Amino acid sequence: xxxxxxxxxxxxxxxxxxxxxxxxxxxxxxxxxxxxxxxxxxxxxxxxxxxxxxxxxxxxxxxxxxxxxxxxxx
Numbered sequence: 001x002x003x004x005x006x007x008x009x010x011x012x013x014x015x016x017x018x019x020x021x022x023x024x025x026x027x028x029x030x031x032x033x034x035x036x037x038x039x040x041x042x043x044x045x046x047x048x049x050x051x052x053x054x055x056x057x058x059x060x061x062x063x064x065x066x067x068x069x070x071x072x073x074x
Contacts, residue, residue, distance in 0.1 A: 018072070018074075019034050019035045019036040019037045019072040019074060020034065020035040021033070021034040021035075021070065021071065021072050022034075023070060025063055027063075028062060028063050029060050029061070029062060029063060030060070030061055030062075030063045030068075031058050031059065031060045032055075032057070032058065032059045032060075032061070032070050033057050033058040033059075034057050034072035035057075035072070036072065036074060037072040037073050037074040038051055038052075038055075038072065038073050038074075039051070039052040039055040039057070039059055039070060039071075039072055039073075040052060040070070040071050040072075040073050041068055041069065041070050041071075042068075042069045042071075043066070043067065043068065043069070044067070044069065045069050049071065049073075052070075
């Protein structure tokens, strides 16, 4: 029996670094993806911010004409 060393790795967000977040539109859907934390949304960038119930990354939602802002909160 022989063993072959294999590299192993993992990534951990550095303390104080915000989670990565991306938003993409495809047809009538908007997909929000984030690297860590809980997704929150607001009707304006100034808030009020509320948790998106049951959201996990990636999160798809219908595109509407109303503005919506998203952030990932740790």
